Structure formats: structure tokens, C-alpha cells
Amino acid sequence: MSATAVAGGITRTIPGGHRKRWTRFILPAYTYLLMLFLVTPILMMMLYGFNDIPGDRQSPRFFGFTLEWYRRLFENTELTAAVRLSVTVAIVAAAIATVLGTLLGLALGRYGFRGRALLSFVIFMAIAVPEIVLGSSLLSMFVQVRVVPLGFVTILLAHIGFDVPFVAVTVRARVAGMDRSLEDAAKDLYATPVVAFYRVTLPIIAPGILAGFLLAFVLSLDDFVITQFVSGQTSTFPLWVYGASRIGIPPSVNVFGTLLFGLGVVLALLGAFSQGRRRAG
Amino acid sequence: MLFFLIPVVLMVYTSLESGGVLTGYRFSWAWGTYASALSGKGVFMVRSLEFALLTALGTIVIAFPAVYWIAFYGGRWKSTLLFMILLPYFVSFMIRTVMWKFILADNGPFLGTLKDAHLLPQQFRVLATPFAVVFGLIYNYLPFAALPLYVALERIDPAMIEAAKDLYADRTRAFLKVVLPLALPGLFAATLLTFVPATGDYVEAEVLGGTGSYMIGNIIQDEFLNRARYPIAAALSIVLMLGMVILTSIYARTLGTEDETLTAGMTA
Numbered sequence: 336m337s338a339t340a341v342a343g344g345i346t347r348t349i350p351g352g353h354r355k356r357w358t359r360f361i362l363p364a365y366t367y368l369l370m371l372f373l374v375t376p377i378l379m380m381m382l383y384g385f386n387d388i389p390g391d392r393q394s395p396r397f398f399g400f401t402l403e404w405y406r407r408l409f410e411n412t413e414l415t416a417a418v419r420l421s422v423t424v425a426i427v428a429a430a431i432a433t434v435l436g437t438l439l440g441l442a443l444g445r446y447g448f449r450g451r452a453l454l455s456f457v458i459f460m461a462i463a464v465p466e467i468v469l470g471s472s473l474l475s476m477f478v479q480v481r482v483v484p485l486g487f488v489t490i491l492l493a494h495i496g497f498d499v500p501f502v503a504v505t506v507r508a509r510v511a512g513m514d515r516s517l518e519d520a521a522k523d524l525y526a527t528p529v530v531a532f533y534r535v536t537l538p539i540i541a542p543g544i545l546a547g548f549l550l551a552f553v554l555s556l557d558d559f560v561i562t563q564f565v566s567g568q569t570s571t572f573p574l575w576v577y578g579a580s581r582i583g584i585p586p587s588v589n590v591f592g593t594l595l596f597g598l599g600v601v602l603a604l605l606g607a608f609s610q611g612r613r614r615a616g
Numbered sequence: 617m618l619f620f621l622i623p624v625v626l627m628v629y630t631s632l633e634s635g636g637v638l639t640g641y642r643f644s645w646a647w648g649t650y651a652s653a654l655s656g657k658g659v660f661m662v663r664s665l666e667f668a669l670l671t672a673l674g675t676i677v678i679a680f681p682a683v684y685w686i687a688f689y690g691g692r693w694k695s696t697l698l699f700m701i702l703l704p705y706f707v708s709f710m711i712r713t714v715m716w717k718f719i720l721a722d723n724g725p726f727l728g729t730l731k732d733a734h735l736l737p738q739q740f741r742v743l744a745t746p747f748a749v750v751f752g753l754i755y756n757y758l759p760f761a762a763l764p765l766y767v768a769l770e771r772i773d774p775a776m777i778e779a780a781k782d783l784y785a786d787r788t789r790a791f792l793k794v795v796l797p798l799a800l801p802g803l804f805a806a807t808l809l810t811f812v813p814a815t816g817d818y819v820e821a822e823v824l825g826g827t828g829s830y831m832i833g834n835i836i837q838d839e840f841l842n843r844a845r846y847p848i849a850a851a852l853s854i855v856l857m858l859g860m861v862i863l864t865s866i867y868a869r870t871l872g873t874e875d876e877t878l879t880a881g882m883t884a
Contacts, residue, residue: 362685366697369682373704373758376715379725380707383718395724461620463808463864464857465816467833471840471853472623475630478846496620559710559819564840573710580714580823592711599706607695 384589392583404586411587417575418591425555428494433548436502444510461500469497470564477565485567493565494555502547509543549606553599631850653851664831667750668814672807674754675761683762687769698766705759713752713823744826752820761806768802804871812860
């Protein structure tokens with residue numbers, strides 16, 4: 336790695352094509368190989384969703400191509416219920432977290448107030464601390480405050496809890512990059528603060544809010560650790576897959592995985608599009 | 617804010633309770649729980665730190681050359697190439713891990729084929745080894761290293777490197793003296809974002825490893841969810857959290873940089 340060549344222009348001055356090999360062939364080849372490696376389990380997931388196996392547990396042998404599992408997608412009622420729960424929780428938690436996170440992001444991005452540094456630190460901690468700490472502290476809370484039994488409500492509350500900081504950070508980034516003089520202009524034109532907020536501020540930070548919502552949705556849909564701690568007997572999609580993996584997963588898991596993957600990619604592209612070209616990634 | 621602080625306070629409260637699963641728990645400033653929770657857990661703590669360190673190193677070493685090339689030579693395809701690296705991570709983390717278990721199974725599509733071709737002995741296995749756990753951790757945490765590294769490298773002006781060349785630095789020197797220092801915030805963020813979550817992780821150790829490669833997270837999870845020994849589990853969790861906070865701040869002090877790339881990595 337230490338021998339990697341840099342900016343193209345200088346290449347000429349050194350004799351021999353030795354330096355170009357790195358940037359022309361070795362590094363790109365490595366990058367594409369890495370991409371291929373990373374995507375291997377995903378390709379396997381998709382491929383085995385078409386596996387024409389005799390039973391209903393996945394097998395390493397590929398028996399042939401069938402669309403059977405797509406046709407019988409909702410046959411496994413337990414799995415279907417788990418997927419439905421995952422999607423419901425993800426949508427509701429992301430929506431609520433977006434409202435709370437946006438307010439928090441706005442507050443952090445623009446107002447100086449007492450405790451602001453502390454608030455920033457807590458948000459940072461909530462994102463940076465290992466998930467298991469959040470999961471176990473939330474479980475401690477739900478066990479201490481026995482208001483609701485472990486299940487849908489606790490899962491939802493936990494998801495809102497871990498989504499909020501991510502939305503706040505995303506919105507704050509957008510608020511920080513915003514031109515304040517636009518709001519001043521609105522006020523000069525006799526807009527009330529409320530009108531200025533809805534007509535000027537909100538449209539400007541909207542892409543950040545949408546990106547925050549999508550991020551929260553994807554995180555919720557994917558979460559395993561925190562959910563396992565607070566779910567009680569209830570299963571979300573990742574929890575169900577985990578349980579099934581001990582005896583072998585049914586091909587419908589591959590199919591649901593493939594469909595949710597498609598959904599995730601579409602949402603990500605939407606999010607990237609709404610964020611515009613200003614921020615890479 | 618309350619979503620984080622209240623649960624943590626209640627976890628501390630829980631950790632100081634005493635009692636049994638059947639008799640119920642009562643608050644009693646039972647600091648002794650910490651001693652009994654920690655005894656015999658050294659193996660798991662050390663293993664967690666080892667695995668997490670290997671994860672941080674592995675993800676950085678593997679991701680760096682690729683994001684380096686994308687950042688400096690990706691041209692107008694930069695975003696697309698980066699997106700291609702991140703693409704697999706749109707599949708649920710659990711499914712990715714379970715798929716690796718499926719692929720790497722003793723007679724799975726990969727090892728089974730090699731064994732049938734007599735390229736590997738029949739008893740060769742990958743699953744249920746520490747290697748499988750670290751492999752799974754590196755795979756799952758790769759984007760958390762790739763993103764901050766990319767953000768840091770992408771900000772470097774290629775003219776800086778040209779300047780180094782004009783001053784007769786050879787390639788190795790230009791890399792060590794210019795690229796690496798400028799990429800430092802990215803390296804800093806990448807280690808934190810992989811090391812800290814990997815330390816508390818237990819899913820790869822459970823799915824790909826097994827009891828022989830259990831990490832501290834497995835113990836916490838087991839105490840909380842299977843044995844319902846809440847005070848012990850809470851105490852371990854608090855020790856883990858404090859350990860991470862202390863390690864992180866020492867690391868931040870010594871390498872200290874602005875956290876811009878850190879947040880970039882977290883939100884991306």
C-alpha cells in the first residue's frame with residue numbers, strides 16, 4: 336500500500352510504467368474484487384430464493400430454478416406476521432423519531448442554550464455506545480417501570496429512542512449549512528416567525544428531514560440487538576430469521592430478504608437524490 | 617435525551633438491587649454484585665477486546681485501498697463506486713450473518729464443493745472457530761470504516777501530493793508525509809466506529825462462533841434474557857459502557873481531532 340502512486344500528472348516524469356500499474360490495474364482490480372466479495376452473501380440469498388428444494392428448509396444443494404417460493408410467499412403466517420411487524424414498527428418509529436429528531440436538530444443547529452454541549456454529548460453517546468448497552472438499559476427501564484408488557488409497545492418505544500439521535504444529527508448537518516439571511520429576508524418582508532418557518536426554513540431543511548426519516552426507517556427495519564432485548568415473546572423479521580437459523584431457514588426468508596433489499600436500495604437512491612449532490616455518499 | 621439518560625440511570629439502579637429471580641429484586645446498594653458479576657468474566661472481556669481490535673484493523677486494512685482508489689481516481693463515478701461498496705449493507709444485518717453461516721457451513725456451497733473435489737480434508741471447518749467470528753465482524757463493520765476513510769481521503773486536494781513530488785518526495789514519502797496525516801481524522805473515526813460496537817457485539821459470536829468463542833455481549837445477553845439475573849447483567853453492561861467511554865476518551869486525547877468525519881461516518 337505504501338507504494339501507491341498519486342495524481343496522474345506526475346507519472347510522466349518517472350521512467351517506466353511501474354507506477355501506473357498501481358492506479359491503473361492493481362487498485363481498481365482490488366476494489367472490484369472487494370465489491371464482488373462483499374456482495375456474495377446477497378447474491379447467494381437471491382439465488383437460493385429460487386431453489387427448487389423438496390422440503391421447506393433451505394439446503395446447500397441447488398436443485399433447480401423455481402418461482403414457487405415467490406408464489407407461496409405469505410404461506411408461513413408466523414414469518415409474514417414478523418415481516419409485517421418489522422415494517423409497521425419501522426414506519427411508525429421513523430415517523431415519530433423524525434418529528435422529535437427534527438426539533439432536536441433545529442435546536443442544536445441554531446440556538447445556543449444552556450446544556451447544549453451536554454445534549455450534543457448525550458446524542459453522541461447514544462450513537463456511539465455499543466447497542467447492547469442501549470438494549471440492556473432499555474430492558475432495565477421496562478422491567479423497573481412495569482407499565483406495559485414487553486412486546487409491540489416496548490419495541491416501538493425502543494426504536495423511536497435509537498432513531499431520534501440519527502435524525503437529529505442528519506437534520507443538524509442541514510441546518511448548519513443553511514443560509515440564515517433567507518430567514519431574515521422573510522422577516523423583513525413582514526412574515527411572522529411561524530410563516531417564515533413554514534415557507535422558508537422548512538423547505539430548505541426538508542431534504543435533511545427526508546434523509547433522516549429514511550435512515551431511521553432502514554435502521555429500524557434492520558435492528559436486531561436492541562429489539563431482542565425489549566421484545567419479550569414478540570418476533571420481528573430479524574428476530575424470526577435468527578430463531579429459524581438454528582434449524583435451517585425456509586426459502587421464504589430469502590424471498591423476503593430479496594424484496595426488502597430492493598426496497599432499501601430504492602429508498603437509499605431516493606434519499607441520495609433528495610440530499611442533492613452537495614454531500615457525497 | 618431522556619430516551620438515553622433515564623434507561624441508563626435505571627440500569628445503574630437495577631445493578632444495585634439484590635434478590636433472586638423467584639423472590640424478586642429489591643434495591644439495596646448491592647455493590648457486591650459488581651464483584652460477583654466480574655469474577656470469571658476476564659476471558660470474555662479479553663476476547664471481546666481482541667476480536668474488536670482485529671475487527672478495527674481488518675476493516676481499515678481491507679477498506680483503505682479501495683476507498684483510496686475511489687477517492688482519488690473515481691472521477692465522476694465516485695459516488696456510484698462508493699454506493700457499490702455499500703450496496704450489500706442494505707440487506708438486514710441478521711440475514712447477512714445467517715447467509716455467511718449458510719455459505720461457510722461444513723458441507724455448505726463453499727466448503728462442501730472444495731471437500732468433494734478433495735481440496736480440503738473432510739473434517740476441515742470454518743464455523744465455530746474464532747476466525748469465523750472475526751470474519752463475520754469484519755464483514756459486517758466494513759462500511760463503518762470505509763465511509764469515514766472515504767470522507768477524509770476525498771477532502772485531500774491532489775495538488776498537495778503534487779507539491780510533495782515537486783519537492784522531490786518519492787511516492788512512499790509523499791504517501792506517508794502527506795496522505796496519511798491528512799487521512800488521520802478518518803482513521804480515528806474508523807477505529808472508533810468499528811472497535812466500540814464490535815466490543816459489545818454478540819451476534820457473530822452466537823451465529824458463526826458458538827460457545828467456544830463467546831464474547832462479553834453473549835454473557836450479558838444470556839444473563840438478561842435467558843437467566844433473568846438482571847442485577848448481574850446490568851452491572852456487566854455498565855462496566856462495558858464505562859470501559860468504552862474511558863478507552864474512547866484516552867484515544868481521543870492522544871489522537872484528538874475534530875469529530876466532523878466521525879459524524880459523517882455515523883450518519884452515512
